[in-house]
Every structure is written in structure tokens, then in C-alpha cells.
Amino acid sequence: MKRILVNGAGGFIGGHLVKRLKAEGCWVRGVDIKHHEFAVSHADEFIIGDLRDQRIMADVMKGIDEVYQLAADMGGAGFVFTGEHDADIMYNSATINLNTLHFGVKAGVQKFFYSSSACIYPEYNQTDPLNPECSEDSAYPAAPDSEYGWEKLFSERLYLTYMRNYKVRVRIARFHNIFGPEGTWTGGREKAPAALCRKVASAEDGGEIEIWGDGRQTRSFLYIDECLEGVRRLMESDFTGPVNIGSDEMVTINQLAQMIMRIAGKAIAIKPVPGPLGVRGRNSDNRLIAEELGWKPSCPLYEGLEKTYQWIQEQVAISQSPQLTTVSLVA
Numbered sequence: 001m002k003r004i005l006v007n008g009a010g011g012f013i014g015g016h017l018v019k020r021l022k023a024e025g026c027w028v029r030g031v032d033i034k035h036h037e038f039a040v041s042h043a044d045e046f047i048i049g050d051l052r053d054q055r056i057m058a059d060v061m062k063g064i065d066e067v068y069q070l071a072a073d074m075g076g077a078g079f080v081f082t083g084e085h086d087a088d089i090m091y092n093s094a095t096i097n098l099n100t101l102h103f104g105v106k107a108g109v110q111k112f113f114y115s116s117s118a119c120i121y122p123e124y125n126q127t128d129p130l131n132p133e134c135s136e137d138s139a140y141p142a143a144p145d146s147e148y149g150w151e152k153l154f155s156e157r158l159y160l161t162y163m164r165n166y167k168v169r170v171r172i173a174r175f176h177n178i179f180g181p182e183g184t185w186t187g188g189r190e191k192a193p194a195a196l197c198r199k200v201a202s203a204e205d206g207g208e209i210e211i212w213g214d215g216r217q218t219r220s221f222l223y224i225d226e227c228l229e230g231v232r233r234l235m236e237s238d239f240t241g242p243v244n245i246g247s248d249e250m251v252t253i254n255q256l257a258q259m260i261m262r263i264a265g266k267a268i269a270i271k272p273v274p275g276p277l278g279v280r281g282r283n284s285d286n287r288l289i290a291e292e293l294g295w296k297p298s299c300p301l302y303e304g305l306e307k308t309y310q311w312i313q314e315q316v317a318i319s320q321s322p323q324l325t326t327v328s329l330v331a
């Protein structure tokens with residue numbers, strides 16, 4: 001039985017990945033600085049620990065065959081584009097990645113998965129909302145629009161150096177906006193799909209919600225199950241990457257909001273307000289993943305949003321009812 005370590009198992013993607021690896025029959029150790037906020041972990045062992053701490057990292061690597069490194073100090077535009085968290089983002093995430101590789105190699109780990117991001121792509125290729133360029137080989141000359149993206153790019157390179165110098169196997173994916181149930185939906189670190197689901201769920205029919213910017217900025221969003229399918233296929237393939245794991249169904253933020261309103265059955269006005277925005281356009285280029293893995297994500301955005309909206313609507317209802325909060329904590 002393969003022994004797997006999932007760093008960031010108390011987070012959104014890590015929590016879902018643990019479930020998937022367990023369903024596949026692996027033995028899984030999860031580590032995070034906190035418990036999962038929305039689900040009980042399926043891991044065989046769940047360790048609360050700070051992965052910046054070298055002693056913790058040395059301990060959790062013991063007896064492990066493969067590592068999925070998902071721990072990062074991260075959030076949506078409201079967290080990474082304000083500039084207020086840049087030093088922490090860079091220090092915390094880089095330290096986790098340095099520790100993962102150093103102590104993983106020391107403990108004899110054979111294979112590492114690293115979750116990079118579409119945020120590594122140069123800002124200069126993403127100024128036209130209808131024609132963003134995000135093919136994997138467009139990453140250089142590098143010019144990410146956030147320090148979060150620069151750290152991801154540094155860490156991609158770090159994993160590749162360990163592959164070259166220490167002969168371990170490495171797989172790198174560049175995730176493009178992953179969404180789904182059991183992810184952060186409030187508090188400042190949430191991303192656009194979750195934030196919009198929350199706003200729509202909280203608004204009255206005929207009411208109004210705020211959107212940052214003019215809403216004509218474009219993005220694509222990938223449902224969590226498809227992300228995990230891509231990760232597992234990449235891990236089992238001979239391809240190192242970096243490779244995009246994202247949807248190529250590009251929409252404007254206004255269109256995303258309208259889809260959610262349709263799901264909710266509510267007519268709501270959109271009020272543009274100033275806010276942190278990121279690049280003007282971004283879409284996943286899926287040619288390389290199709291070529292290398294013979295697969296690419298295909299789940300329509302609308303279907304993933306239906307499942308996500310339902311879950312967030314329940315969270316909003318629970319948060320507004322003290323009685324329900326008690327029930328859900330007991331259960």
C-alpha cells in the first residue's frame with residue numbers, strides 16, 4: 001500500500017484529495033496548521049503542525065513514499081492582490097516548499113507533486129480579456145502580477161532542481177481557479193465563485209450585489225473533481241510538467257454572477273465597486289495536457305456551480321441561524 005503525505009490536508013483541495021486517495025486504497029497522512037473547517041478528514045493520520053517548522057517537517061516525512069504539497073499561505077484577489085500580505089505569502093510558502101524538498105529527500109521520499117498556479121503567467125500576456133495567452137511555454141520572460149505568483153514560479157524551479165540533482169520524481173501542475181464545496185467561502189480569503197455564491201445566497205430576489213471592477217475581466221474556473229482527476233493522471237504519467245490543470249470555458253465575472261443567479265432563481269442587480277482585480281483576462285490553455293495525458297477537463301462550469309451554490313447556500317443559512325450552527329457542530 002502506498003504511503004502518502006498530503007501537506008495542506010486541512011484546506012480545500014487537500015481535503016478533497018485525501019478523500020480521493022483513500023478511495024483509491026492508499027494510506028494517507030494529512031498535515032495542516034489547522035483542522036479542516038467544513039469536513040472530518042478521511043486521513044489515516046491527521047497531524048496538526050506548522051510545516052515551516054523543520055522538526056515537524058522531518059517528523060511527518062517518516063515512512064512516506066509520495067508527497068502532495070498543497071500547503072500555502074493563499075487566498076483570492078482580496079488576499080493576494082492588496083499587497084498587504086506579500087511578505088508572509090512569500091516567506092511562509094517558500095519555507096514550506098524548501099522544507100518539503102530538503103526533509104523529503106532526506107527521508108527517502110520518491111515522488112513529489114507540487115501545486116503551482118496560473119498566477120505565474122506574465123501580466124503582459126493577459127491584458128486583452130478575450131485573448132489571454134497562458135500556454136505553458138509562455139511563462140518566460142517572467143512577469144507575474146503578484147508576489148504569490150513569483151513564489152510559485154521560484155518553487156516550480158526549486159522542485160525541478162531537486163529532480164535534477166537528487167533524482168527524485170516531480171510532477172508540477174499550474175491550477176487555474178479551482179472551486180467547489182468545502183472551500184473557503186467567507187472571511188477574506190475566498191475566491192470569486194465562492195464569494196459570488198455567498199453574495200447571491202445572502203441577497204434578496206430583486207436586490208443588489210457588489211462586484212469588484214467592471215465585471216468584464218475574464219477567467220476560467222475548474223470544478224474540484226476535475227482538478228483531482230488531472231492531478232492523479234499527472235502523478236501516474238511519465239510527464240513532469242509544469243502543465244495547466246484548468247478549464248478552458250472562459251467567462252467574464254459578470255457572466256459568472258449571472259449563472260449563479262440563474263441557479264439561485266433570483267434576479268439581482270450588479271453594482272461595480274473598486275477592488276483588487278488581478279489580470280484583465282485569463283484562461284487555461286489545455287493543448288499540452290491533452291497531448292501529454294490524452295485527457296483534459298470537460299465538466300461544464302454551470303454543473304460545478306450548481307453543486308457549489310447548493311453547499312454555500314447551506315453554509316449561509318447555518319451562519320445566519322444560531323440554532324443550526326449548534327446542530328452542525330454537534331453532527
Ligand code: NAD
Nearest residue numbers: 008010011012013033050051070071072115117175177178
Ligand atoms: P487552502 O488555503 O484551502 O489550503 C491550503 C492549506 O495550507 C490551508 O489549509 C492552510 O492552513 C495550510 N497551510 C498554510 N500554511 C501552513 C503551514 N505553515 N503549515 C501547515 N499548513 C499550512 O487552498 P487550496 O485552494 O486548497 O489550495 C491548495 C494549493 O493549490 C495551494 O498551494 C494553492 O496555492 C494552490 N492553488 C490553488 C488554486 C485554487 O484555485 N484553489 C489555484 C492555483 C493554485
